[in-house]
Amino acid sequence: MADNGSESQCPICETCFPIAEIEAHVNKCIFLNCSEETQKRPASPIAGNKAKSPRYNNAPPKPKNFLQSKQLDFKNVPSTSTNGPSTASSTKFSFTVPLAKQVQPKTLDQFFGQSKVLGSNTVLRQLLGKADIPNMILWGPPGCGKTSLSGVVHEICKANPKTLKFVPLNAATCGVKEVQTIIMDAKMQQKFGRKTVLFMDEIHRFNKRQQDIFLADVEKGTITLIGATTENPSFSLNNALLSRCRVIVMEKLETDYLIKILERAVTTLDIKIVKLKDEYSSDDGLTIELDALNWIADTSDGDARIALSNLQLLLQQNDLDKNKLITVEDIKDGIKKSHLLYDRKGEEHYNIISAMHKSIRGSDVNAALYWTTRMIVSGEDPLFIARRLVRAASEDIGNSDPAALQLAVTTMQGCQLLGMPEADVLLAQCAIYLARAPKSREADTALAAAKQVINSCEGLQPSVPMHIRNAPTKLMKELGYGKVASGTKPSFMPAGLENVKFFK
Template sequence: MAGAGTLCPVCSTCIHSSDINAHLDRCLLRADARPKKARLDKSACIDNTKKAGISRDRTLLSMFQSTKEHSQVPGGEENVDTDGVLSPNGSTLVTSASVNSNVSVSGPKNARMDFKPLAERLRPETLDDVIGQDKAFGANTLLRTLIEGNEIPSIVFWGPPGCGKTSLAHVIANLCRRRGNTRFVTHSATSATTANIREVIRQAQNEQRLCQRKTILFIDEIHRFNKSQQDTFLPHIENGTITLIGATTENPSFEINGALLSRCRVVVLDKLSVEAVEKILHRAVHSLGASIVNSATDEIEGEFMHPEAAGK
């Protein structure tokens, strides 16, 4: 029968028999196109899920950041911005805090130095401040004249502990810093390695070639270097790349290579006398603004008094 229809196996639509082939082609094309669209919809869904996840992460991040809150300290008007964690009883343990107040709390002018030991804070700054070594660094001595004239030779300081070897190196470092034409490098033989020394020498060669600057290398406890490590300095002292200053408590004739020792001037430092120690203590009292109290009479000796003590 010419008018009879045929059921489409793809879309289940009744189609005239003469049009069934063309209809099937269209249905199949639509069927092929449908998975692609579904894939596009799926990728779009994944993108939306990722965006939702990012938004949720940002929300959570903002929630955690909101724990940094300004809390008012009881009995005052200071706001503390805290990064803390909760203790077992629920209170906040402050790990870092910045205190904002209308009243600025100002520490001492040199508060950064308060972390240093007292001996480090009171080291002499100039040769005039050096006490107890007049034989080596007194007025009109050869070594003092050389140092003040910026003609510092290679030196080995030999003396007992506490006589001022490191302090003298500190004075020379200050002189170099003020003049600006000399680089001063400090190392300790107890921790430095041969690689550290070679790196200093390499930098000294560059400084000499590019900036026309000398390099002074101070090695504390130089006797702790073995013979091969001490030999590292020899050629560079000879050609003027570095000026070596060493400090030792041991007899350099036994602990330092003869070749290296012959290229250095040995300066023997004396043990500080009682008068020198007393002078150093009085200067420290003056520098700290403290006062000396007589234990027998409880009377304050001297004119130096800490400002807080003066107000009591």
Template sequence: MTISKQLSFIDTTQQPLDIPLAERVRPLALTEMVGQEKLLRPGSMLETMISSDNYSSFILWGPPGTGKTTIARLIEHSTAHAFCPLSAVLSKIAEVKVLMEEARKRLLTENRKTLVFVDEIHRFNKSQQDAFLPYVESGAIVLIGATTENPSFEVISALLSRCHVFVLEQLSDVHIIKILSRALTEIPKELQADEEALAVLAERSGGDGRKALNNLEMVTRRMSRGETITAEQVVQSLSQRSLFYDKRGEEHFNLISAFQKSIRGSDPQAALYWLARMLESGEDPMYITRRLVRIATEDVGLADPQAIVQAIAAKDAVHFLGMPEASTALTQLTIYLATAPKSNANEVAYFAAKDDAVATGHHKVPLHICNAPTKLMKDLGYNKNYRYSHSFANNYSYQKYFPDTMEEKTYYTPSNFGFEKEIQKRLDWWEGLKKKQLEDEKKKKE
């Protein structure tokens, strides 16, 4: 049996006895989809691909529960092409290569393309994504990826450049309520729900249609036939869920804020607690890693130049290992940053420079530090009197690098901690050389 058959979405040989509500109410036509009207309107690029069964590779990017998998299933039901789904969580590189070879042979022997749907494509590492490239280029497969993460960061550039990116919008409360109202008719208990109950379910879903349906199903398990669901019953049912964590809600931002502030406050114990809270609640480890890289430059900076090195190494480890093995890499980096000397001089310096840059963006670059690749530019004074530092004693000779029409400014002031103490010594030394040079030049003029 081939891998594509094993992974088929619509293998009906064995139906489960208790199909989840979210599956029972999954749309069977594009016109039944809620919340993606702009993406799927008649004549749109994606709608035209589906209706004509003429596909080029694309990626569906959007939050959870917005319809990415549903679109893929609708394509599988309607296409005359071979359709092979893959899960980036479950599939191994060997399986991917076997499926790619099947697709190549199918194109040669049957003249049929293979639509390969990769759910959570961002979870495939670089080597796994590389395996698709020659088959996409040859036309053996049409790649359809689905991801909740920004493809610019999670999909290799060579593959991304060959795919159109379709963005699915987060569902509004109005959309969620419409989905829930339709789903109530599929529940055999003949239940009703008041408007406030539906509003609470929509609010708690965070724009995730699947989550809203799962919550509704959980609430209805306690209901008797013919009852009306109230907001109070919804709140009571949902409040009993353990480790509730909305990745786009307030608690998401509260936890990451507590995490960063604990590191900034040099408390590794509290930082580890908040790290574990996020990881065990299902937070994306790459989201935490990106914040740690930011912390390395925002809160540690040049007080410990190794902080950014450690952060990038941890990022690579998280990509390479995945969860749960990557938890120790995140733990190590968290402890390193929390116990490192702290300085926000980087951030202060940048924002000060930014303010001046915005206000003085019309000032010209001084001609003496412009390159002069042509004779005309040399004749106009480009690069004239430029002092090449390495031609002078101490590899230093003062010259003004700011615009001629602007005074020199000091943006970066090192802290008194860690390596920045050494940086201050260097700055003081160069300042002394500058002062002596200017004094000598003044004496020569006199």
């Protein structure tokens, strides 16, 4: 299909034609058994007079498939084989294509990590091994392998061109119109037994109304949808779409897997790895210490893209034409800070604030300080942290230490006056105090019980008893407002609730 989305690929001869002409072409292509039509496309009677136009005679040949379109670039990159010869050591490396893209896995055996969903005995791996691709939503943090897995699916489709076609899109750069064009082509491909696999990266960028475009055709099997998102699908995706797709939860990569990915990248570039400096020889060419790769993996916070980008930066910083041993000391100055996963609007934002609150509730002062510091270092709004500390002071400590609420409120005011970075110690002090303070959830528990009584009332809520009503006027006094019957002990609860107790 051409970049403008107006052409479709013949499933038989793999030649591109305008969508309006493709069905007639395919019928003729079948009749001619593919050979004549494929070799003599300009003379096709289907194209009519258009065969003589400059567009068909002088224009450069169209790409054979949609994989070379503008949405996502899945062009061929340098081979990722670890066994073949390489000339990288004799010339400077070219990073016109990012290293992370160059070493993107092409098979499941080259895919490291996510063993819970792609292990040898998992359902997903068995399905992919049979080229049976299910509808799925890949949910995980950046750099965990979502796009890499889509690349593996792409290779599976390339290995089965008669039955599968892979189409990549990115919701950040396309709209519903592009999806409609893909679906129109998919319906044509389906008539000839070819299934269209649509990979929609950043699918959460489509709002829930836009996501409706997928529903009918996923339901009918016109397309197989693979969506990738960093956002929680429960909040960012259409429930109807979720019911049609399997959610694959992908986690941050463990350090061991990051090291394997880095080792594979280094080997692909024909760079030798040594465990000890004594193993290095000047005849080895460019060499890197294993400890250096370990250090890069440790500072990448489970993000393979960050790890490979750091490795690329390291290689670009060094003179790659000379024999050299790259050590840990060579890279620490250039890569000083670990990548912290933290999205101030995403799920991790709420996960970490919840961890801080529950650590305070559990009186774990070390954990409370850790999670508070984690948010501070990641650039969280100090007032957001302070507001949760105020809530924890009342909800979990309450009247067992009333000073806790005063300190929390003062901390929030101090954060407003000081701002960051000076307010960091205020937040730390408050979190430490709250974690160490005695705990009482009496107020929160009693409040919940009172809400339950009110919400469970059938019909009208009970009226305020006359003897506790305000009586500011003569008429109201004559009506009995504020009057207590002599010789009785008045109840301040409404009629029918006199014996209700919210406190144990």
